[in-house]
Amino acid sequence: MSFLAFQGSIELGIIYAIMALGVFLSFRTLNFPDLTVDGSFVTGAAFSAVLCINGHPVWGLVLGLVAGSAAGCITALLHTKLEIQPLLAGILVMLGLYSINLKVMGTRANIPLVNQTTVFSSLEGTALEAYAQLLIPLGILLALLILLFLFLKTKLGFSLRATGDNAQMVRALGVNTDTTILIGMALSNSLVALSGALLSQYQSFTDIGMGIGMVVIGLASVIIGEVIFGTSSLLRRLIAVILGAVLYRMIIAVALEMGMPATDLKLVSATLVALALAMPIIKKKALFYKRKIAAQGIKRGG
16 A cells, blocks of 8 residues: 555545444434434535535534534434334435535535645645645544543433333433433434534535435444444443544545545445454354364374
């Protein structure tokens, strides 16, 4: 892999790691299969692009985050107040967001940001200019990691984690699980939208279809991180999710370097998720056959 490809995969991995933390909150912490992600990712990117064009790139990130949070709240309310199944609630919001995102983008399917001021322009003219696309997302990611870790250690954070583990028990203890789901989904989709907003400014364009498959990418990052780097503590799980996102982007970069068509990347993503999900079973079967072969060897020796 060339140095530029390696650097690009690290930069993209950091940006996608923010989204992976959001997916971790919904799928792992809340045990809520949220398909809003594909829509809220583009929502963040749409607000980011429009405000960049108007000369407010930082506000683009902020308003993208807020809009993503609102999308997560709607999904949570559909589930908790109208008792719509989580998967269906996410699909409904995702579909609705497609039209909303187009309206935000002025009915344009694509907004180029070439020669526009972005958050990465803040380091222009400094010694760090060449590393702006690495340092700024990394700084945001580290800040989010610390804040998320501290939040999940609070009383509200423990309630949110417990809701995902056993909602009935949490309700029996007098905790309003509707509120914890609402907060968790708002946080989750705000992170997803922030990732989309950053990616929009990083790649200098926003496209209405850029959110397709983001759920798979987020899940791949979470699962790969958990399988390879472990889940022994909360901090380790959060770091594993981040490293999983970076590793996922590096795998994609290697696939592209080997000449794989870009049109096959979704297939690669789906395959990676399937392999990661099947890893516990694969390990179990491998251990079983290893013991079986060892037992047969002892039997022959006896």
